[in-house]
Amino acid sequence: MHKNVFTPENAAMLLIDHQTGTLSWTKSHDLEAVKKSALDLAKIATAVDMPLVLTSSMEGHVQGPLLPELEEIAPKAFANRVKRAGIVNAMHDENFAQAVRATGRKMLIVAGITTEVCVVFPVLQLLDEGYEVQVVTDASSSFTKIGDDAALRRMEQAGAVIVSTAQIVSELAVDWTTPRGQAVGAVLGMA
Template identity: 80%
Template sequence: MHNKVYTPENAAMLLIDHQSGTLSWTHSHDVEAVKKNAVQLARIATAVDMPLVLTSSMEEHVQGLLIPELQEAAPKAFAQRIRRAGIVNAMHDDNFNDAVKATRRKKVVVAGITTEVCVVFPVLQLLDEGYEVQVVTDASSSFTRIGDDAALRRVEQACAVITSTGQIISELAVDWTTPRGQALGQLLGLGA
């Protein structure tokens, strides 16, 4: 029986294609909220020393660079981001796949743009490879709400867990009275 609780010691954070151009194509969620949540996830991972892997696709094209807020929130992970040439399933990119394996974690938290293209396929592969996966729906978005819902249903049927940024922060905090809990509470807006 797997331990279902994700901790900074047993999980990794994968943020896929939160790029300026790609975000502008999405209409399933409020773009500013998605950006805020993705940046919060990067901040959380950095704050608790959780492995964070960032990737982008075709940065030199209309997709653009990863949003600058990610560079500010996680400068080291941003500098080490995996730049893919256009491979749809990030797990098919050897550099990304190797970076995920290098975390030495079998639990992963995934968010990306778009849910229906850049999240669904790597999540299905991660599940096939024996990873446990949580997909953060409010830090991901798609071209349409219908497409987003279909992608979430598909990964959920494959045994991914659908979650939210607030749930991830709370799960990683464990106890709001500890130094870690207080730091994450402040990111969630609970602290003074």
């Protein structure tokens, strides 16, 4: 195994602010595709028993609740989601920072809405704290394509690896013929 390979045993998944309101504000990507990718990431994390940390910001306001499908896919993670009261950098919320530390993982897969606000700042901080981070670009979106591109470039220059959902899924499956590979394939409708 290559030392930089993310596995269900060494990585955790962080999904930030995939909320009904925040998603509707974004224009950089196709909204249904972003939603599908985010839900696929939650399904995969659940299927391979990878730690999954969910967070939301100001659910009672225009940001709205987390996508209701997340509760069906990952009921425990949904129930334990960190509800932030408007803190932009989720890592500045002690409950979220503690939930990330509690995974015991130093390799993190991150996606969120919006890339240029709610993803970039915690990712920069996580990199500063010594985490290895992969940012899933097609499970994230921003107000504009220009803003999304700028956020991705900033995170990549700081050391994050920019990936797609398909890359993460394949990396976690490792081998489609194994029980894990088959479980991941089933989530994606490949089995």
